[in-house]
Amino acid sequence: MKPQIAIIADDLTGAGDSAVQFVRCGWETQLYVGGSEDAFALGDMQAEVVSVNSNSRAMSPQAAAEAVAREMQTFRKHDVRHVFKKVDSTLRGAFAAEIEAARSQWHENAIAVVCPAYPDTGRTVEQGVLLVNGVPVTETSAGTDPVTPVTESSVPALLDCKLISPQYDDTPASLAEKIGESGSIVVVDARSDADLKRLAQAIVLLGERALPVGAGGLAMAMAAAWAGSHISGEIVLAVVTSQHSATRAQVAALQKQGATVLTPEPEALADDSVWQQWQRDQLAGQTLVQGSNSVLVVLAPVAQQPGLSSAVVALRLGQFALEVVRTGQVRGLIATGGDGAEQVMSALQATGIRLIDEVSGGVPLGTLIGGEYAGMPIVTKAGGFGAENVLIQAAETLRERKFK
The missing domain is CATH 3.40.980.20 (Four-carbon acid sugar kinase, nucleotide binding domain)
Structure with missing residues (x-):
C-alpha cells in the first residue's frame, strides 16, 4: 500500500500526537521512529498515512532545513499526495527554516498555510500572535526553554509573511481565495476548532499545492477534511x-x-x-x-x-x-x-x-x-x-x- 499522506514532525512525540488524529478519522496510520528513508526501507509499510520524525528540533536552522528537505524529497519520490508539516505548538525549534524547506521541496507554486493553534491545549493564534491560555508564548516557559527558547510571539514576524484574520462570514471558498492571493507562506488566525475546520476545508479547496503547517489542532482538522474529500455522495x-x-x-x-x-x-x-x-x-x-x-x-x-x-x-x-x-x-x-x-x-x-x-x-x-x-x-x-x-x-x- 502506498501512503497518501505524510506527516513530518521535528520530534517523536510530535509525530505521534499528529498521527493519532488521523487514526481517529479512520485512516490506516503508521508512526516510524526514524525518517522516511528508514520507513520505506523496512518494507512493512501498510498505511495510508505515514508519520516520521526528522529529529530536527534542536538542530541549527541550516541542519534542520536539510533534514526536512530530505524527508520531503523521499515522499515526493514515492508519490505522496499530501504532506502535513508538524511544528511545535509553542514555536520552538528551527521554525522558519523547516517551513521554507518543506515548502520549497513540495511544488513549484506551493503555499505553506501556517497555523500552530491547538485550542484543546490552550494554544490560539490571534492577530498573528501565538497565545498560550491567553498569554503571548514568549511570556511562557517556551520563552526560557534551555535548548530552543522562543523569542517572538508573532508568527508572521517569525516567517516574514502575510497574515489572514478570517471574518465571521468567510466561507472555506472565500478563505481559500484569500490564501491563494497571499504569497508563498501565509499565517491564518484560529481561536477555535471551528476556525481550524474552516481552514482545513479551504486547504482542501486549494488542492495539492497547499502545504498545511501546524500542530495537533490543524492535524485533527486536516485528517477530517482529507477524509471527507475521499467520500462519495453528499x-x-x-x-x-x-x-x-x-x-x-x-x-x-x-x-x-x-x-x-x-x-x-x-x-x-x-x-x-x-x-x-x-x-x-x-x-x-x-x-x-x-x-x-x-x-x-x-x-x-x-x-x-x-x-x-x-x-x-x-x-x-x-x-x-x-x-x-x-x-x-x-x-x-x-x-x-x-x-x-x-x-x-x-x-x-x-x-x-x-x-x-x-x-x-x-x-x-x-x-x-x-x-x-x-x-x-x-x-x-x-x-x-x-x-x-x-x-x-x-x-x-x-x-x-x-x-x-
Missing part, C-alpha cells in the same frame, strides 16, 4: 422512527443546523398508492439536492392513523431510505429507533454491521455487511438515548471519517 440520510421526546429534540437540534426534515403524513403512509406517489414526488423534487454536507432526515409522524401500525411506518421509511440511497447521493446513514434501523437494513439487504467505533457512549458506528451497499457507513441509536447534539455529532462523523 447526503447524510437519517431515518427516525422513534417517538421519544429525546429523539425529537435531537432532530430539532439537527434541523437548526440546516438539516432538511421530511415527515410524511399518516394518510400517505397508510395507503400504498398514495405512498408510492409521495416517494416519487420527493425524489423528483429538489429536496435531495442541497449541496455538499447536507443532511436529510426522514421522520415518522407523531399523529396516529387508524390501522397504521408502527411496523408499517418503519417498513415505509425503510423503503424510502432505499430509494434515496439508489440516487447515489448518500454517503452515510443514521437510523434512530430499533424498528426503523432494522427496516433500513432489511431494505438495503444488509445482514449486519461491522462495528468500528462509537460516535458517543452507546451510539455505535460501523459499516454495512452484505447486500449491494456493503461498506456504507451507518450510525444506530436507541430512541431515548443520547445528548441533544448526538445526531449532529453522528452526521459530522459520517462526513469527516474515512471508511473502507
